[in-house]
Amino acid sequence: MKPAVGILATLAAGxxxxxxxxxxxxxxxKKIAQVAIVCKDIEACSQRWARMLGIQPAPIRTTLxxxxxxxxxxxxxxxxxxxxxxxxxxxxxxxxxxxxxxxxSWQDYLDQNGEGVQHVAFNVVDLDKTIASLAQxxxxxxxxxxxxxxxxxxxxxxxxxxxxxIIELLHSDHRP
Amino acid sequence: MKPAVGILATLAAGxxxxxxxxxxxxxxxKKIAQVAIVCKDIEACSQRWARMLGIQPAPIRTTLxxxxxxxxxxxxxxxxxxxxxxxxxxxxxxxxxxxxxxxxSWQDYLDQNGEGVQHVAFNVVDLDKTIASLAQxxxxxxxxxxxxxxxxxxxxxxxxxxxxxIIELLHSDHRP
Numbered sequence: 001m002k003p004a005v006g007i008l009a010t011l012a013a014g015x016x017x018x019x020x021x022x023x024x025x026x027x028x029x030k031k032i033a034q035v036a037i038v039c040k041d042i043e044a045c046s047q048r049w050a051r052m053l054g055i056q057p058a059p060i061r062t063t064l065x066x067x068x069x070x071x072x073x074x075x076x077x078x079x080x081x082x083x084x085x086x087x088x089x090x091x092x093x094x095x096x097x098x099x100x101x102x103x104x105s106w107q108d109y110l111d112q113n114g115e116g117v118q119h120v121a122f123n124v125v126d127l128d129k130t131i132a133s134l135a136q137x138x139x140x141x142x143x144x145x146x147x148x149x150x151x152x153x154x155x156x157x158x159x160x161x162x163x164x165x166i167i168e169l170l171h172s173d174h175r176p
Numbered sequence: 177m178k179p180a181v182g183i184l185a186t187l188a189a190g191x192x193x194x195x196x197x198x199x200x201x202x203x204x205x206k207k208i209a210q211v212a213i214v215c216k217d218i219e220a221c222s223q224r225w226a227r228m229l230g231i232q233p234a235p236i237r238t239t240l241x242x243x244x245x246x247x248x249x250x251x252x253x254x255x256x257x258x259x260x261x262x263x264x265x266x267x268x269x270x271x272x273x274x275x276x277x278x279x280x281s282w283q284d285y286l287d288q289n290g291e292g293v294q295h296v297a298f299n300v301v302d303l304d305k306t307i308a309s310l311a312q313x314x315x316x317x318x319x320x321x322x323x324x325x326x327x328x329x330x331x332x333x334x335x336x337x338x339x340x341x342i343i344e345l346l347h348s349d350h351r352p
Binding site for chain 2: 039045049054094
């Protein structure tokens with residue numbers, strides 16, 4: 001999306017004049033929603049983060065097997081699972097991930113880089129259009145699946161060479 | 177800091193009863209303040225981020241030479257400089273950094289990992305106490321300096337092995 005489009009649309013929506021003729025669609029992706037760290041031992045890592053921040057350790061849960069959430073990694077179905085923990089750290093939730101085997105972008109990161117920040121996540125309004133736009137910008141989908149609650153999608157695009165990091169797109173089915 | 181202390185203090189402050197006897201001191205460090213990506217070409221990287229987010233590219237500035245801001249890297253004075261750009265991405269500002277030579281944690285990261293998320297930053301209320309606490313947790317200071325505006329300090333601690341990422345502590349002189 002060209003920056004000028006967003007600005008004009010914002011002005012139009014603000015003025016309330018052109019809004020009905022050309023409804024403003026929030027492109028989303030303005031706020032960092034998650035910062036995700038892949039780790040080898042999520043229990044230990046979670047304890048250390050909690051101590052550092054002065055808060056309680058976040059609950060840890062294990063995701064459903066990938067086949068249950070239509071997981072696709074590098075174009076192929078995957079049955080990978082991951083342990084997850086989320087810390088309430090403002091707009092940008094701190095996410096810890098420990099891959100449990102099976103093909104995934106999480107395991108790829110750990111194998112290639114060791115522990116570190118694997119991705120940065122943004123909420124998206126129109127998932128398909130955003131995926132198409134990012135593909136045009138040289139950032140193809142590498143890994144995706146449905147939420148365990150089956151009410152949304154997560155999609156990783158390979159932003160490493162363009163932006164320095166993998167981008168995760170989050171889209172809730174409940175979002176208008 | 178033990179989690180229980182923060183919780184009890186919060187309850188006390190909320191009730192407004194024990195607050196006078198044991199004043200509540202916000203330990204800070206609850207919200208991710210910055211997510212910082214080291215890149216090789218900040219102009220190109222900034223353009224790509226702006227396009228992806230649908231916003232204007234952030235202004236880019238070059239920091240003062242390290243000696244002007246009392247920069248210390250691995251215990252020794254450094255004259256390193258860096259190009260910086262900040263994107264308004266919610267509580268967690270997206271920071272892009274391009275090191276311009278001289279010893280720095282930014283250059284170390286680029287040399288060892290290539291482009292990627294080099295650190296996550298938190299605002300801190302009591303800088304010296306936080307540094308001491310993190311050192312006790314096995315996270316020593318590796319790089320620090322004053323803001324170019326000489327009204328605050330930034331301090332990087334080596335959180336890589338404990339937390340998966342370097343932590344930056346930010347402290348403004350204006351903060352009470």
